[in-house]
Amino acid sequence: MVKGNDRQAGNAVLVAVVACMLLGGCTSFMGQQDKRAGTQLQPTVGNLVRGTVSFVEHSDGVQVSYNLAGLPPDSDHALQIHERGDCNATDASSAGPVFAPAAERLKPGARVAGDLGNIHADSNGVATGFLVATDVSLDGVRSVLQRAVIVHHDAIDPYAYPQRGTGAALACGVVKVQ
Known part of the structure; x- marks a missing residue:
């Protein structure tokens, strides 16, 4: 009772x-709930690279996961965010320069937020993995939303000063909320 x-x-x-x-x-x-965004990368003219890049924002940074195919076997490439979400040019030049919030542009030779890092393609030309980007977000002034993700032919040399180019764009896609 x-x-x-x-x-x-x-x-x-x-x-x-x-x-x-x-x-x-x-x-x-x-x-x-974690904030999520992603893109489907399409090859630039004369290239075969395609795949997906996804972004999940956590308290310690944005996890960037990639799954790409069509890369040259056993090669390294730069993965970068560019200022404009425009992949219409045949060489992806319409995406503009690498994403760099205003303060970073004033520091010569400084690594900018859009330099996510290098990725490695295996013997089959496939690159899969993830990295954590602490300099970007999915909202605010450091947001990657509506910007372009580009896979470049060359890897980033973190020790070069001034920073050298990363070569031609192999694939491009615009980041959108998922």
Whole structure:
């Protein structure tokens, strides 16, 4: 037999849990949802590279996952974010320069946010993996949304000063919310 005080206590706990859920929102109950974006890369003229690049924002940075095919076997390539989300030019030059928020542009030789790093293609010309980019986000001034992702022919040399070019664009895609 349930006594009146026990029932009241149980009801009070239930009311407190429901109120917490309503006041705190669903994210505190179910966990916060990660922001996601991605792109389908298409080859530039004369190239065969295609694949996907996805972005998931976490508290420690943006996880950038890539799955690309059609690269030269056993080769390294730069993966970069460019200023404009425009891959219409046959060589992807319409994407503009590498993404660099205003303050980074003032520092000669500094690594810019759009330099995500190098990727490696295996003996079959396939590159899969991920990296964590701490200098970009999926909102605000460092957002990669509506910008172009380009896979370049050459790898980035992190020790070169001034930084050298990364070669021709092999593939390009515009980052969109998923």
